[in-house]
Amino acid sequence: AAADNSIAVLPFADMSQAKDQGYFSDGISEELLNLLAKIPQLKVAARTSSFSFKGKTVEIPEIARQLRVAHVLEGSVRTSGDQLRITAQLIRAADGYHLWSETYDRKLHDIFKIQDEIAGKVVQELKVKLLGAAPKVRTTDPKAYALYLQGKELARQNTAEAFAKSDALFRQVLEIDPRYAPAWSGLASNFFSKTAQGLLSNQEGFARGREAAEKALAIDPDYAPAHSQLGYFAMTAADNDLAGAARHFQRALALDPTAVIVLNSTATFLLILGRLDEGLALREALVRRDPVNVSALYSLGLTQRMAGRYDAAIASFRTVLSLSPSMGVAHAQLGLTLMQKGDATAALAEIEQEKTELWRMIGLPMAYCALGRKADVDAALNALIAKYEKDWAYDIAYIYAFCGQSDKAFEWLDKAVAYQDPGLSQIVPESLFAKIHADPRWLPFLRKIGKAPEQLAKIEFKLPPLP
Numbered sequence: 001a002a003a004d005n006s007i008a009v010l011p012f013a014d015m016s017q018a019k020d021q022g023y024f025s026d027g028i029s030e031e032l033l034n035l036l037a038k039i040p041q042l043k044v045a046a047r048t049s050s051f052s053f054k055g056k057t058v059e060i061p062e063i064a065r066q067l068r069v070a071h072v073l074e075g076s077v078r079t080s081g082d083q084l085r086i087t088a089q090l091i092r093a094a095d096g097y098h099l100w101s102e103t104y105d106r107k108l109h110d111i112f113k114i115q116d117e118i119a120g121k122v123v124q125e126l127k128v129k130l131l132g133a134a135p136k137v138r139t140t141d142p143k144a145y146a147l148y149l150q151g152k153e154l155a156r157q158n159t160a161e162a163f164a165k166s167d168a169l170f171r172q173v174l175e176i177d178p179r180y181a182p183a184w185s186g187l188a189s190n191f192f193s194k195t196a197q198g199l200l201s202n203q204e205g206f207a208r209g210r211e212a213a214e215k216a217l218a219i220d221p222d223y224a225p226a227h228s229q230l231g232y233f234a235m236t237a238a239d240n241d242l243a244g245a246a247r248h249f250q251r252a253l254a255l256d257p258t259a260v261i262v263l264n265s266t267a268t269f270l271l272i273l274g275r276l277d278e279g280l281a282l283r284e285a286l287v288r289r290d291p292v293n294v295s296a297l298y299s300l301g302l303t304q305r306m307a308g309r310y311d312a313a314i315a316s317f318r319t320v321l322s323l324s325p326s327m328g329v330a331h332a333q334l335g336l337t338l339m340q341k342g343d344a345t346a347a348l349a350e351i352e353q354e355k356t357e358l359w360r361m362i363g364l365p366m367a368y369c370a371l372g373r374k375a376d377v378d379a380a381l382n383a384l385i386a387k388y389e390k391d392w393a394y395d396i397a398y399i400y401a402f403c404g405q406s407d408k409a410f411e412w413l414d415k416a417v418a419y420q421d422p423g424l425s426q427i428v429p430e431s432l433f434a435k436i437h438a439d440p441r442w443l444p445f446l447r448k449i450g451k452a453p454e455q456l457a458k459i460e461f462k463l464p465p466l467p
Contacts, residue, residue, distance in 0.1 A: 002093070005126055006069040008045035009033040011054045012086070015078035025077035026051070027149025028086070028115065031137060032073070035119045037258045038135040041128045045069050046260070046290030064093030071099070073122060082108045082142075088118050090125055099125045108142040144176040148183055155190055158328065160199050163190050181223045184216035188229045189261075195422075197328065198358050202391055202422055206237050224256035228265045235272050238420035240450045245269055246461040253464055260286065264299060266463070271429040273456050276307050278463060279429070285466065287316075294324045302333060306429045310341040332359035335367065340431065344370035358388060362395050366432075369403040377403065389415075394423030398432040406436045413445055424449055428456070 009032050014025040030047055037044040045067040053063050060072050075088035089101035100121055104114045115137045123134065140148070151169030154162045167190055173183040188209045195205025210233045216226035231248030234241040249269055252262045263286055270279035283300040290296055301316030317334035320327055335350035344367060351363035365380040385396060397412035416424050427433065428451055436442055446452040 002064065002068050002070040003043055004070055005041060005128055006043040006045070007036065007071040007073060007090075007122065007126065008050045008064065008067045008069045009036065010063070010072060010074040011051050012074070012088075013076040015076045015085075016080070021077065021079055023150045023153040024079065024146055026054075026153060028077055028111070029075075032115055032118060034259075035115060035135055035137055036122060038256065039123065039128065042123075042126070043069070044258075046293065048290050048293035048296075052292045060091055060096060061093050069093065071122075071126065073118075079108065084108045084111060084114075086114055086118075088121075090122060111142055111145065112137045112139040138180075138182065140173075140177045140180045144173045144180060144183075147176075148173045148180065148186070151183070151186055155186065155193070158193065158197075160194075160197075163194055163199070166190055179219050181216040181220040181226065184212045184219070185223065185225045185229060188212035188216065188226070192229070192232065197356070198388075198391065202420065206233060206422065209233065210237075222255055224252045224259055225261050227252035227255065228259070228262045231269065232265045235269055236422045236425045238422070240425070242273070242450070242456070242459045246459055250461065257464065257466055260290070260293075260296070263466070264296070267299065267303070269461070270463070271303065271306070272425050273459055273461065274428045274453065276303075276429055279303055280307055282463070282466075292323055294320050294327055297323070298327065298330060298333070301330075301337070303429075305333065305337045305340065306431050308340075308431060310337050313337045314341070326355065328356040329354070329359045332356070332363040335363050336432070339363075339367055339370050358392070361388070362392070362399065365399050366402050369399075390419050391421070392423070393419050394421040394427070398430060401433045401436045404435055406439050406441075409433075409436050410439075410441050410445065417449060424451075427451060 009029055012025040012029045014022045033044060033047055033050065036042050049067055064070065064072055070093055072091045072093055073088065074091065075086060078085045084104070084106050086104045087101070090099045091097070092099055102121070106114060120134060147169045151166045151173065154166040154169065167187060170183045170186045173180055191200065191205050191209030191212060194200045195202055195209070210230065213226045213229035213233065216223055217230065227248045231245045231252065234248060235245035249266050253266060256262055263282060267279045267282040267286070270282065280303050283296070283303045286296045287293070287300050297316050297320045301313045301320065304313035304316060314334065314337050317330055317337065320330045321334070331350050331354040335347040335354070338350060339347035348367040348371065351360060351367050354360040354363060361380065361384045365377050365384065368376040368380060381396070381399065384392070389396070393412050393416035397409050397416055400408035400412055427446070443452055447455065
């Protein structure tokens with residue numbers, strides 16, 4: 001049975017006349033969810049899983065059963081000018097009994113007070129004994145807050161067009177309230193995402209992302225997501241500051257051990273340090289907490305592939321594609337996994353379905369290698385090098401390594417160093433380099449970039465027990 005202190009926050013319904021305030025009602029629900037998740041004595045279902053029921057007619061007891069919770073918080077939001085009506089009800093899933101319900105008719109600027117009050121009522125009704133003060137919502141101008149929620153919602157679409165709109169909204173927020181740390185952090189997140197998709201050069205994306213995260217931290221030194229972003233930057237950028245990354249992640253985990261952005265980046269950090277088992281365990285825990293979160297599932301698949309757990313990785317990537325058929329890079333990673341498992345024909349079929357051009361171009365030469373199609377390998381590699389040499393030298397290196405061309409692999413690893421390729425941060429866990437691990441040049445190369453086993457062992461980082 002679900003624990004008595006467990007709860008899911010469902011997306012509040014948008015009751016505005018034009019039905020165009022969905023981002024606002026969703027955003028308020030998410031902020032409430034995050035507020036409750038900060039209370040260690042509560043078990044709160046993760047956002048993606050709770051929000052997967054949006055727009056579906058599923059009874060509350062069934063939702064609670066699927067999310068493994070004993071209580072559900074649901075409600076609705078209606079705005080008109082600067083008037084706001086929020087209705088919230090707390091339901092006991094076992095019998096559908098309403099433990100508490102309330103309607104708030106207030107001015108828009110009371111939105112933060114209302115969220116704090118709702119969270120307080122939940123704590124009271126679930127008879128949770130708080131250790132310390134109750135967490136409070138971060139306040140700002142209500143208009144800025146609405147723009148921020150809209151920007152955050154758009155960023156989730158992960159397309160060039162959506163990022164551009166999201167950036168513009170975050171900048172509008174900062175015009176109204178330059179000291180709203182979450183908007184700076186939102187910009188940082190967008191810069192890093194655009195870089196990973198090849199929409200920005202590594203140099204520009206990383207420099208601007210770091211600058212935005214540093215601004216968030218200058219405003220609020222205790223803002224966990226910004227520590228996590230600066231940790232990500234420190235471990236990924238050319239200066240390979242792993243000790244600095246460890247400090248940021250340790251601080252982020254101390255400040256907010258429940259935040260997905262913090263836990264996800266921490267798992268990547270563990271992999272970079274060569275602590276594959278711990279990284280894998282953390283990724284598995286994230287998926288258990290949020291079983292339909294495609295980005296958590298994708299990251300788990302990636303880690304399973306690197307750990308040589310090919311069947312598990314194939315299952316993870318297939319789940320990702322069943323939940324989100326257009327998810328970029330998933331077909332390519334599924335293809336690489338099939339290829340490493342030894343099924344080159346199935347691998348090629350998957351890679352050919354990849355919509356992200358860059359990742360299709362990375363996958364194809366390896367699939368052709370596995371199939372022994374030498375002329376196709378050369379043509380595919382030449383096309384990739386002509387278009388992406390400067391930003392993706394590291395990936396070209398593992399293609400050569402996988403194809404057994406060790407001299408070429410080391411030549412491109414040296415180029416990756418010269419081009420300051422952030423991909424090098426992933427070299428230790430990346431199993432596509434397996435064929436050159438025994439080469440006498442391998443360990444000296446790792447030593448040169450600060451990633452030899454004895455160098456990584458010196459980085460002190462302790463994963464605290466997670467809630």
